[in-house]
Amino acid sequence: MDVNQVFARLIAVLLLVIPGLAATFGFLEMKNAIFAYAASFGEDQGAAGFGWGQFMLGLLLFAAGVGFIGGWIFFRDRKRNYVAPRFKAKRK
Incomplete structure (x- = not known):
């Protein structure tokens, strides 16, 4: 291999x-x-606020990662003609 x-x-x-x-x-x-958030309900100080920043960062990273891998698999399968007819490239 080169x-x-x-x-x-x-x-x-x-x-x-x-x-x-x-x-x-x-x-x-x-x-x-x-x-x-769920674990904070057992504390004496009361329930803490929900970590929206941490959750949204996680959601963004998760969606981007899964979207990239899913798109890569879809376009690879489209190139090899493994997809359903409705997903095939349109001919002119």
């Missing part, structure tokens, strides 16, 4: 791993925001 080909494959793998890690981190941030 060195350039190995480098190109490494870049291709990273293009899928980075959005996957972002989606995972986003999911964990949303989970942590919900858990911290």
Whole structure:
């Protein structure tokens, strides 16, 4: 295998791993925001406010990561003609 080909494959793998890690981190941030809110009900000080900033950051990262990977799979399947007829590219 040529060195350039190995480098190109490494870049291709990273293009899928980075959005996957972002989606995972986003999911964990949303989970942590919900858990911290639910866990605060047992404290003596009363319920703390919901961490909207943390939750929205998690939602943004999760949606971007899943959207990128889903779009990549969709366009790859469209190129290989694996999609339903309604998703195929329109011919002129």
